[in-house]
Amino acid sequence: NTHLALLGLMAAAMVPRSTPCSTPCAAPGISACLRPAPPVRQAPGVSFNSRALAAGVAAGCVGTMTKRLLRAHVISRRQAARAAPMPQAWQSALRNVEEVQQLCRNHSHEDVLAMLEKRRTSPEQPTFQSSRRPGQKQLYAPPPGCQRKFLYGADGRPSPGMPIVACDSWSNAGAAEQRSLVETALREFKANGFVVLENLLPAELMQALDEDFRRYKQTKPEGVTFGRMRAQRDMTVPPLTDNWKLDNLTCHPLVLRLIARYLRNSTNTSGEKGAEMEFAHWLTNGADLEELTAGSKSGGFAELDLMVVVDTPSGAPPQTKHRDLILPGPCASLGVHIPLTPYQAEPLNGAIGFYPGSHQLRAERFNQPIEEVVGTVPPGSVLLYDSFTEHRGLENTSGNPRAALFAWFRVPGVYTGHSEENFGAAGIDLNQEWRYFVRPKLQEVDLEERQYCPGLNSQEAEGLWGFRKGDTPAPWGEERVCFCCNRTSQSGRFSQNPSYSRRVWCCERCWSKSQSSDGPEPHPGNLATPFDEPGRFSEEQLHALQASGMNIKPGSGRHKLTLLRERGYFLPVDPTDAWLEKVSNDPQPAGWKESLQKALGKPRQDGFDPVTTPPGF
Numbered sequence: 279n280t281h282l283a284l285l286g287l288m289a290a291a292m293v294p295r296s297t298p299c300s301t302p303c304a305a306p307g308i309s310a311c312l313r314p315a316p317p318v319r320q321a322p323g324v325s326f327n328s329r330a331l332a333a334g335v336a337a338g339c340v341g342t343m344t345k346r347l348l349r350a351h352v353i354s355r356r357q358a359a360r361a362a363p364m365p366q367a368w369q370s371a372l373r374n375v376e377e378v379q380q381l382c383r384n385h386s387h388e389d390v391l392a393m394l395e396k397r398r399t400s401p402e403q404p405t406f407q408s409s410r411r412p413g414q415k416q417l418y419a420p421p422p423g424c425q426r427k428f429l430y431g432a433d434g435r436p437s438p439g440m441p442i443v444a445c446d447s448w449s450n451a452g453a454a455e456q457r458s459l460v461e462t463a464l465r466e467f468k469a470n471g472f473v474v475l476e477n478l479l480p481a482e483l484m485q486a487l488d489e490d491f492r493r494y495k496q497t498k499p500e501g502v503t504f505g506r507m508r509a510q511r512d513m514t515v516p517p518l519t520d521n522w523k524l525d526n527l528t529c530h531p532l533v534l535r536l537i538a539r540y541l542r543n544s545t546n547t548s549g550e551k552g553a554e555m556e557f558a559h560w561l562t563n564g565a566d567l568e569e570l571t572a573g574s575k576s577g578g579f580a581e582l583d584l585m586v587v588v589d590t591p592s593g594a595p596p597q598t599k600h601r602d603l604i605l606p607g608p609c610a611s612l613g614v615h616i617p618l619t620p621y622q623a624e625p626l627n628g629a630i631g632f633y634p635g636s637h638q639l640r641a642e643r644f645n646q647p648i649e650e651v652v653g654t655v656p657p658g659s660v661l662l663y664d665s666f667t668e669h670r671g672l673e674n675t676s677g678n679p680r681a682a683l684f685a686w687f688r689v690p691g692v693y694t695g696h697s698e699e700n701f702g703a704a705g706i707d708l709n710q711e712w713r714y715f716v717r718p719k720l721q722e723v724d725l726e727e728r729q730y731c732p733g734l735n736s737q738e739a740e741g742l743w744g745f746r747k748g749d750t751p752a753p754w755g756e757e758r759v760c761f762c763c764n765r766t767s768q769s770g771r772f773s774q775n776p777s778y779s780r781r782v783w784c785c786e787r788c789w790s791k792s793q794s795s796d797g798p799e800p801h802p803g804n805l806a807t808p809f810d811e812p813g814r815f816s817e818e819q820l821h822a823l824q825a826s827g828m829n830i831k832p833g834s835g836r837h838k839l840t841l842l843r844e845r846g847y848f849l850p851v852d853p854t855d856a857w858l859e860k861v862s863n864d865p866q867p868a869g870w871k872e873s874l875q876k877a878l879g880k881p882r883q884d885g886f887d888p889v890t891t892p893p894g895f
Contacts, residue, residue: 425648425649425650426631426649426650426652427649427650427651427652428623428651428652428654429442429474429651429652429653429654429655430623430654430655430656434656436476440474440651441466441467441469441470441472441473441474441634442466442473442474442476443459443462443463443466443473443474443475443476444476444477445459445463445475445476445477445478445532446476446477446478448478448532456531456532457730459532460532460535460536460539463475463532463536464536464539464540467536467540467662467664468540468567468571469635470632470634470635471608471632471633471634471635471636471637471638471663471664471666471667472632472634472653472661472662472663472664472667472669473536473661473662473663474653474655474659474660474661475532475533475659475660475661475662476655476656476659477656477658477659478530478532478533478658478659478660479526479527479530479616479658479659479660480658481656481657481658483521483524483527483658484616484617484618484620484657484658485618485657486521487521487522487527487618487683488618488619488681490520490521490522491514491516491587491589491618491681492681494514494516494517495514495589498514499704499708500702500704501701501702501703501704501705501706502514502515502701502702502704502705502708503515503701503705504586504700504701504705506700507588508597508598508671509594509595509596509597509671510590510591510593510594510595511588511589511590511591511594511671512588512589513586513587513588513589513684514586514587514589515585515586515701515705515708515709515712516585516586516587516683517708518708518711518712518715523715525719527616527683528585528683528685528712528715528716529715529716529719529720530660531723533614533660533662534719534720534723535723535726535727536662537580537612537614537662537687537720537723538579538580538720538723538724538726538727538728539571539727539730539731540571540609540612540664541578541579541580541609541610541611541612541687541688541689542570542571542572542575542576542577542578542579542609542689542733542734543570543575543576543578543606543607543608543609543610543689543691544575544576544577544578544689544691544734544743544745545557545570545575545605545606545607545610545691545743546691546743546857546860547605547606547691547692548857548858548860548861549860549861551868553605553606554605556575556606557605557606557607560575560607561607561639565638565639567608567609567638570607570608570609570610571609571731571733572731572732572733573733573734574734575734576733576734577733577734577735577743578609578610578689578690578691578743578745579689579690579721579724579747580687580688580689580720580724581687581688581689581690581713581717581720582685582686582687582712582713582716582717582720583611583686583687583688583713584684584685584686584709585683585684585685585686585709585712585713585716586683586684586686586709587618587681587682587683587684588681588682588684589679589680589681590627590628590671590674590679590680590681590682591674591679592674592676592677592678592679593674593675594628594671594673594674595673596631596670596671596672596673597670597671597672598670599631599633599668599669599670600668600669600670601665601666601667601668601669602665602666602686603665603666603692604666606691606692607666608637608638608664608666608667609664610665610666610688610689610691610692611664611665611666611686611687611688611689611692612662612663612664612665612686612687612688613661613662613663613665613684613685613686613687614660614661614662614684614685614686614687615630615653615660615661615662615663615682615683615684616660616661616682616683616684616685617655617657617659617661617680617681617682618681618682618683619678619679619680619681619682620657621653621654621655621680622654622676623652623654625675625676626652626654626672626673626674626675626676627674627675627676627678627680628671628672628673628674628676628680629652629653629654629671629672630652630653630661630663630669630670630671630672631650631651631652631653631669631670631671631672632650632651632653632663632667632668632669633648633649633650633651633667633668633669634649634651636666636667636668637664637666637667637668652672665686665688685716689745690745690749691743691745691857721747743857745857758770758783758785758837759783759837759839759840760783760784760785760787760788760837761773761782761783761784761800761801761804761805761837762784762785762788762798762799762800762801763785763787763788763801764801764804764837764839764855764858765785767785767786767787769785769786770783770784770785770786770788770789771783771784771786771789771797772784772797773796773797773798773800774795774796774797775794775796775797776796778800778805780805780834780835781834781835782797782800782804782805782835783835783837784797784798784800801855801858801859803855803858803859803861803863804837804838804858804863805863806863807863808833808862808863808864809862809863811862811866813871813875814866814871815866815871815874817832817833817834817864820832820833823874828877830874831844833863833864838858838861838862838863838864838865839858839861841864841865842861842865842867845865845866845867845870
């Protein structure tokens with residue numbers, strides 16, 4: 279998550295002197311950008327905006343993503359205008375981004391700013407050594423000056439300024455009052471990145487579910503629990519029976535309306551650099567959520583991805599601050615958190631800590647004290663939070679475990695990383711039943727809500743985005759991805775057609791439709807020649823690395839979606855042909871290539887930290 283190096287720096291602090299660009303950017307809807315200024319007589323350098331730099335340092339917004347976005351911007355400008363090679367000023371900017379990231383790990387923010395100012399003004403360009411001992415492990419620490427606040431005071435009343443909406447009147451409210459509650463909750467959600475729907479559900483139902491979960495977990499089927507969550511937590515897919523499938527629990531109309539109004543981000547994530555640049559443009563143009571919920575990128579629609587009970591045992595440590603999602607940014611994924619075990623503030627029993635406003639990355643937030651808001655809510659309350667909002671599970675210092683029902687919703691262009699490596703076959707099948715159970719109710723509410731706030735029509739977005747509302751949700755399993763229909767399936771076989779230069783696997787459904795004994799015809803995009811990109815590892819190199827014992831798998835005979843998942847690029851489990859056709863036949867994400875280059879001791883492309891390169895690579 280240090281990748282969240284996101285861009286106040288790129289826009290204002292760490293780019294070279296710039297002038298408006300008359301050539302349109304590659305990102306849709308953007309008519310102007312920044313480009314390097316014409317050469318000047320003096321040696322080119324990097325201009326530092328102290329205030330923006332201080333904000334970026336204080337927010338921790340310095341890391342790999344900034345460097346990648348800078349590089350992607352330069353590449354897109356070079357391709358569009360056939361510009362000269364990268365100016366020295368841009369190379370200097372890339373090196374500074376990387377170095378600031380290293381400095382922030384080992385020095386205070388004030389020291390880093392002093393060092394950068396010295397570097398900017400000194401002709402000798404001094405270097406700074408790390409104060410950490412070699413091999414010393416870097417432990418998590420809260421941000422300096424972070425204040426911990428609670429949603430509710432000791433008297434049980436809401437603390438001032440907290441995003442809490444009283445919802446105990448929902449079931450008896452008329453249509454106008456319910457509409458008012460939707461708009462109020464949505465406004466708080468957008469402003470803070472999370473919202474509390476206070477007393478929305480019966481407290482006695484929470485107690486009954488908590489007791490039922492303890493019994494279920496003792497006799498649960500094999501494969502429904504994922505036990506490798508961070509900070510000792512585990513999550514279990516609940517049964518689709520009895521109280522668990524009550525509409526007012528998992529399909530509450532207020533919750534579904536908020537999901538339908540908020541999850542609309544239709545940024546195209548089929549191209550890594552393109553998605554990064556679209557996010558960069560959104561951020562540098564003001565980070566306005568309305569663009570993602572009602573504007574030019576609001577053609578998305580929500581799908582349930584995961585329904586689990588998260589169990590936090592007694593003695594569990596706090597998690598590190600993180601985001602559950604990187605690209606395409608906010609309004610693409612959210613969590614619905616329903617505590618089954620009553621939360622308590624003293625001692626803490628594993629509540630969630632939120633960082634208000636962190637989903638928008640706005641510069642004015644960085645001038646305020648950092649606050650961690652502890653989500654201790656009354657029984658029967660529901661927490662909604664954007665997956666892009668910084669948060670963490672807090673410590674459980676009580677003597678008992680704490681359970682919470684957690685539903686993860688997303689737009690189809692987001693892959694959450696869950697697969698049969700996390701759950702067994704029973705867990706995958708049971709979660710798929712939950713997805714089919716929730717889907718028709720969510721789609722009905724989505725049609726309703728678009729009357730109040732139309733946004734971009736999903737059909738209009740389909741050509742650019744690549745997803746259709748009527749598509750059947752695909753299962754998580756990654757055993758095989760069909761080269762014909764691009765769906766994941768547990769059963770299938772390889773084509774026997776000798777004209778294909780690689781092994782082509784197809785699902786049984788496509789085999790049954792085929793009239794040829796050699797097998798069905800693959801989608802042309804899945805057999806296309808891989809894009810020729812700078813720094814790409816050849817198939818021969820990957821075979822050699824695999825033979826040397828490295829955990830590297832070449833692309834031959836394997837579907838590109840499987841390769842992308844395997845190489846750490848989170849992508850959807852329910853793609854379409856149009857979406858996948860834009861992806862390279864043998865994709866190599868930038869992060870994966872950089873990790874592999876580092877493992878091989880290969881120098882970085884930006885010239886930072888040069889080391890010896892093994893022969894042949």
